Amino acid sequence: MKDSIIADLKNSYGLICNQITPVTGGLLNLKWKVSTEKGELLVKQYSTKRYSRERIERIESALQRQIILEKKGVPCPFLWQYGDRVIRWLDDETAYMVMDFCSGKTENPDTITITQMRSLGSACAVMHKAFSELQEPSVKSLPNFGGYTMDLLWENFNSRMMKCAPDANVEYRKALLAMEPILKQLSTEFFDKFPKGLAHEDIQPGNILFHVDGVSAVVDFDRNCYSYIWHDIGRAILSFALEGNIMNVEKVGGFLEGYSQHSELTLTNIADALRLSWCIETPWWIRPEFFRECDEIPKRFKDEMLWLTEHWFEIESLLCS
Template sequence: MENSIIADLEESYGLTCNQIVPVEGGWLNQKWKVSTDKCELLVKQFSNMRYSGDKLKLVESALQRQIILEKNGVPCPSVRLCGGHAIRLLNNETAYMVMEFRRGKVENPNTVTIMQMRSLGNACGLMHKVFLQLPALSVRGFPIISGRIMDSLWANFYACKQECSSILPIEYRKALLMQEPILKQLTNRFFDKMPKGIAHEDFSSDNILFDVDCVSAIIDFDRNHYSYIWHDIGRAILSFALKDDRMDMEKVYAFLEGYSQHLALTLPDIADALRLSWCIEVPWWIKPELFRANREKVVRFKNEMLWLTEHWFELDSIICSIDFRFKKSFQI
């Protein structure tokens, strides 16, 4: 940590750092666990390669919303303010924030439990409920208009198809061709019926910490903005319930039970949330270069999109396959 930040922590926040330990995670940003006489905190320095002044303003707004969430019982770290601001600007090169350090473990489809999935659904539902109580935001910076997403999907498809030569990975060419029947039946009506509001927009396993039975913290609200809120649901289901090319319906239903304690949600809604996630994310992950990548996280995202592409037309039967006897036995 830069000496200027250490000095400013004491001068601006009244914090004397007894121990500073680097924390992994966060593309290009730097994080440290800071121990003081009274508590443990997380200090995050924003990368000036990733964050311009305008982008930091958007993150500031997002962090102010995180503060509202925490005050309303959503399990997320409390943010320390300085002069009413969540982001402390030392100079043109240095911007950082201070928040509560939350302990917890990152889980995956192999390790997450039914109780943790129910807690995740509960936390997600409460987060969306609180977000929906906030004033509507500008849609600047996000293609919330359904036509824009359709145009983007078709433009991406045609651009990729033109480059689809024999030198590209055969798996990629196959994945691209499988998109066409989906796009031909997809209309703006699908997007028009999707609930809109403020969403986390990075609701993946990396950003959710668990203790033994429940969610201990939802983190990294940098991207939260006005969007399709069911994208969070689809992303959570993909990140935690899709295992070995099979959807674990016990975990899906556990999430549904938790979410439904705050907002209405049905199994067909979850099927549509998965389709929505495909519409938003397929241009990100179905790219030629990613079919040559071997990073575990990238491979996981790519394979999730491939699974959705393959099962698009049968998602309703897959997700809605829970019969009454199972649901009855599953209740606590």
């Protein structure tokens, strides 16, 4: 941790760091668990190589929403503010924030229990309900990356097909060709049936902490924006219920039961949410670099998209089996 951050923690927040321990995870961003007289905290420094100042300002807006959600009972970390700001800029290359350190552990499809899945469903519904009660975002525009509209989805697909050389990776080319029949049968109104609003947009194992009985914290609201709410649902099911090449229907049922305690949801809705996630995320993960040697996390995302491609026309029956 930079000396300037240590000094600012003391001068701005009255925090004296007794022990500083690096925390892994987070592309290019730096994180530390800090022991202070006011409890254990997490300090996160944003990478100005990964994020522009404009992007970090958008993250500030997302974190301001997180503050409101935490007050409404959503299980997420308490954020420290200096004045009315969460992110502190010390210079052009140093932007950081402070939050309470949340206990808990991460889970994956192999380790998560049905009880924890039920709690995850409940936490997602409570979060979506709290988001819906916030003042409507001034800009109701969907993200312009990924496949958030039919035009963007086709644009991404056609671009990749044009760039796909005859000698390209066989599995990558096969994955692209398998997408085309799905795209051709999608109607132009496909996206119209999905509710729009504020969504977390990054419900994956690294961003959910659990205790034995359920969710202890939903973290990392950096990507929170106006989007399709059901993308959170599809992403949660893929991240926690898809065990290898098999969808665990009991865990899907647990999530459904938890979510339905607060908002209406059906298995058909979940099937549609999975298809929506495919539309949004194939431009991110069906890419040549992820069909070569790559890190475990993008490989997992790629494999999820391949599973959805293979089972697109039978998702409902798989969820009901």
